[in-house]
Amino acid sequence: MTAEAEQVFTDYLKQKDLKLTSQRRTILRRAMEAEGHFGAEELLDLCRREDSSISKATVYRTLALLKEARLLEEQDFGRGRMVYERSLGHGHHDHFICIRCGKILEFENNKIERLQDEEADKIDFQIVYHSLKLFGFCRDCAPQASR
Ligand SMILES: [Zn+2]
Ligand SMILES: [Zn+2]
Known part of the structure; x- marks a missing residue:
């Protein structure tokens, strides 16, 4: 590497x-x-x-x-x-970001990737790259987390 x-x-x-x-x-x-x-x-x-x-x-x-x-x-x-x-040797993925502790979690979902392409196709938009970020609380920081 x-x-x-x-x-x-x-x-x-x-x-x-x-x-x-x-x-x-x-x-x-x-x-x-x-x-x-x-x-x-x-x-x-x-x-x-x-x-x-x-x-x-x-x-x-x-x-x-x-x-x-x-x-x-x-x-x-x-x-x-x-x-x-x-990025070398690390494939495409998207992120969850905890707005309390700053933890960053990665995910990859082919269904979501496909949906983005479908939406782009509808309006002839040519996606060059994308970065999907979902902000919220991680398991440890969630208010009233059930433990
Ligand atoms: Zn957190
Ligand atoms: Zn990442």
Whole structure:
């Protein structure tokens, strides 16, 4: 996974006349290894454990490059910050977001996917991508949860 990502990133950087510096490599590796959804600050912490000279600006700039190279997906889950997740080797899915604790749960439902296509067909809309987000309370945060 990481080797493949490194190849994709190197090729992308080459197009932009940029090199895979050791800092960019560290950020790439940490981002590819991170579990699930993470913010830029969390990634910065992870990277600094390996190389304390990595700056916040470098992490933000590299995140933008990783996004452009389609290695990462950027999501706004309405928590006042962007969240990233690996897209290489991670198929399409949608999200439930808990508005109390911020937990993010993934789901995939072919029926929903199909319904979206049907709706688009009706009005000749060509879907390029979509991101379905359902906001509410997770099992632990639901008011009057029956336990
Ligand atoms: Zn919750
Ligand atoms: Zn996700």
